[in-house]
Amino acid sequence: MILPSFVTDEIIGSTPNLGDEINEVDKIEKPVIIRNINTQRRKHHIAKNWMLENSRCLSISFYSPPKISNNIDLTKWNSHYNMKGNSLDNSIFSYNITYDVGKNIIQDSHYPKQTTIYGIMSQYNGCDSGDKFVPQTSSMCYDIYLCSQNHGADAQLVFPIPQIELLRRSAELGLNSLCNILDNSTCSDVSFGILTPTKHNVEKFIEQIKRDNHRIEYPAITNNVYDGGETPITLLFGSAPAYGSYENGIISPIAKKEISFLLALCTYRAQFTYIININKPNIVFKPCILGIGSFSNDIQMITKAYYIACKGFERELKLKNIIVELQIYSNHVDISQYLIDNLFDV
Secondary structure, three states: OOOOOOOOOOHHOOOOOOOOHHHHHHOOOOOOOOOHHHHHHHHHHHHHHHHOOOOOOEEEEOOOOOOOOOOOOHHHOOOOOOOOOOOOOOOOOEEEOOHHHHHHHHHHOOOOOOEEEEEEEEEOOOOOOOOOOOOOOHHHHHHHHHHHHHHHHHHOOOHHHHHHHHHHHHHHHHOOOOOOHHEEEHHHHHHHHOOOOOOOOOHHHHHHHHHHHHHHOEEEEEEEEOOOOOOOEEEEEEEEOOHHHHHOOOOOOHHHHHHHHHHHHHHHHHHHHHHHHOOOEEEEEEEEEOOOOOOOOOOOHHHHHHHHHHHHHHHHHOOOOOEEEEEEEEHHHHHHHHHHHOOOOO
């Protein structure tokens, strides 16, 4: 596979001069955890605006979930839902086991009569480093993606290098999808796009998600793949809390489940809101199962969140003839079996 050469500042645009707004210690050359929420939000705002101003030949927007209603069952992770008895409409919803998401994206880029949108798993800064750091260069970022087992990184590899660099620099500047729901006591739980809730703040963090979820801002990027496919593909970035080896403070199993459920619900509802507002024909949306790989989220919570989101948008999706094909990655089939058994006729 012939890969495009790496870009320079002249191609992608130069990093903005942040002036006095950001401290020396906050400069992007030496990223640190920002423990002040006002600084985090200011950096996010700068990164977001820089991203939009330097988008050049691709389309960038930010999307958010609609505010969760006062219906208590909608945000209660342990509520019972009769998923088999009140099943998803199989004329809209299906699933596909994919062995190569990048190859699938390239194939979809050659269908001119289809509008294809992928929901991908990333970090809350849009940069898939896989850990709590931002790669220093685009070539380093690309090498990390090549070695990654993260399917979100695989999806990004089929797009031109300037897109990867745009996201890397935005992450370096402080992009943080969650900063608008956090405060000084919880903002340090998000480090370089990875959320690891701590036991000291967990109840407050849960309340912040429930109250302010509509203020989460996820990036959406529409671009042509690098091999020249004639149809642009949209990536909707989403993420999940990082448990397992990422945890830096033990929280209860109950809190883990609730946070996984709430954030997955927010992401799926945001993505469906984005989808139903596209004014194009023949829309196919291909979301993924969030956070069940190295982030170790509970598949039952992700299943429930996906089901509730699907049911909430089922009528509008049907009216617009939108097809939703959940992507299940081949190395996640065993973990995903609960979802397959409960949501689809097999």
